[in-house]
Amino acid sequence: MISISEAYQRVAENSEALPSVWKSVKEAVSYYLAEDVIAPIHMPPFPQSAMDGYALNIHDSKNYKVVGEMKAGDEKSFQLQPGEAVRIFTGAAVPDTANAVIMQEKVSENKDDIILLNSVSIMENIRPAGEQIQKGATALTKGTLLTPAAIGFLYSLGITKVQVHKKPGIAIVSTGDELIEPGQPLSYGKIYESNTAMLHSALNLLHFNDVEIYKVKDDYIKTLKLLESLINNYDLIIITGGISVGDYDFVGKTLKELEVKELFYKVKQKPGKPLYFGKKNQSNIFALPGNPAAALSCFYIYVRTCLELQSGNKNYHLEKTVAPSVSEFIKKGDRPQFLKSILNEKTVTILEGQSSAMLQTFAVANALVYVPEEVNEINLGDTVEVILLPE
Numbered sequence: 001m002i003s004i005s006e007a008y009q010r011v012a013e014n015s016e017a018l019p020s021v022w023k024s025v026k027e028a029v030s031y032y033l034a035e036d037v038i039a040p041i042h043m044p045p046f047p048q049s050a051m052d053g054y055a056l057n058i059h060d061s062k063n064y065k066v067v068g069e070m071k072a073g074d075e076k077s078f079q080l081q082p083g084e085a086v087r088i089f090t091g092a093a094v095p096d097t098a099n100a101v102i103m104q105e106k107v108s109e110n111k112d113d114i115i116l117l118n119s120v121s122i123m124e125n126i127r128p129a130g131e132q133i134q135k136g137a138t139a140l141t142k143g144t145l146l147t148p149a150a151i152g153f154l155y156s157l158g159i160t161k162v163q164v165h166k167k168p169g170i171a172i173v174s175t176g177d178e179l180i181e182p183g184q185p186l187s188y189g190k191i192y193e194s195n196t197a198m199l200h201s202a203l204n205l206l207h208f209n210d211v212e213i214y215k216v217k218d219d220y221i222k223t224l225k226l227l228e229s230l231i232n233n234y235d236l237i238i239i240t241g242g243i244s245v246g247d248y249d250f251v252g253k254t255l256k257e258l259e260v261k262e263l264f265y266k267v268k269q270k271p272g273k274p275l276y277f278g279k280k281n282q283s284n285i286f287a288l289p290g291n292p293a294a295a296l297s298c299f300y301i302y303v304r305t306c307l308e309l310q311s312g313n314k315n316y317h318l319e320k321t322v323a324p325s326v327s328e329f330i331k332k333g334d335r336p337q338f339l340k341s342i343l344n345e346k347t348v349t350i351l352e353g354q355s356s357a358m359l360q361t362f363a364v365a366n367a368l369v370y371v372p373e374e375v376n377e378i379n380l381g382d383t384v385e386v387i388l389l390p391e
């Protein structure tokens, strides 16, 4: 049995960024750039007016003659002499012969001329060509997360395709003879299968949408055949259940039979002791405990880390904070523990019902309090480490 930090490190060391693929920018939100993006144009592409007003060729007097009009999109050009102005609107190209734009609120307008009510400074309200970025400069660097703002920026440069790290293709596998689909009648000894829907929704929440779901009975041959068909066809395989030591727990045995390289099996933690992580060729494989709350805890701590690193989020780390506890807790046993909790602005509440079979508590939690091995109890006001959950 290895420690949490050792297990975490093995996940981090064995989750390489996936190869780059070309992706349409409009579908690239939440992807990470695999290459620097170079600006193909100046932005703005021309000197641009930041205001509705008048573009001026400045001279000594406050009177200007208005010789024409430029609205956004106009392709006209004007040769302004000192003392001449054009009526101009926000976003329009400022004539090269103008050296300031004055807001219309700061002039008195007559028929063909204007009088400035304020002084004006050179380049006022003109966004020079390339002010935001120059043609040939690096617009976004490799490793950048493509947010909606980044998508907009790329489009503003006319870029419609980028190289991003592929996101993992993911298979979720549920195992167990006791599992019934919701919608079917529940017979004695059976429970509704909930882990695949839970993990699928956690993946979607984190922007991993290339997911397929498989279900298999507690049957050695069927499990072997299914896992054999998935290995090499998915970047990440997440199995739930059947990883403990029972006679009908076939996951570990079949992974061994399929020559998956075991990176660890069993972590000194609660919940999630029988967590397994392995690798074969391009496939990373997690076997999560079947107990739903244990499966989800392991997902947030270990599987998510693997997914983020595979996606090129090389600076990923668990989001943590510290907060004073407003609950008491006595730890049984010596395994470090992750406790379903509610973190608010100032304090953290450790919830009742921490069993790894219970999801009711998890359903209202937004954080996990981490209780290290050497800590046996948490008292009111103790500062505790808190891992934030995605919402």
Ligand SMILES: Nc1nc2c(c(=O)[nH]1)N[C@H]1C(S)=C(S)[C@@H](COP(=O)(O)OP(=O)(O)OC[C@H]3O[C@@H](n4cnc5c(N)ncnc54)[C@H](O)[C@@H]3O)O[C@H]1N2
Binding pocket: 174, 175, 176, 178, 179, 191, 192, 193, 194, 195, 196, 240, 241, 242, 243, 244, 245, 246, 249, 271, 272, 273, 274, 288, 289, 290, 291, 292, 294, 356, 357
């Ligand atoms: N002798 C020992 N027994 C157990 C040990 C141990 O060290 N020695 N470890 C216990 C711990 S800790 C855990 S956690 C569980 C993990 O067992 P498995 O991963 O083999 O999971 P299963 O036995 O298949 O299922 C456990 C539990 O979860 C329910 N389950 C499974 N899959 C689903 C699903 N898709 N949806 C909803 N619920 C599911 C299943 O019905 C069981 O109740 O092992 C302990 N045993």
Ligand code: MOO
Binding pocket: 269, 270, 271, 272, 273, 274, 289, 291, 294, 356, 357
């Ligand atoms: O790991 Mo188990 O989740 O302790 O019940």
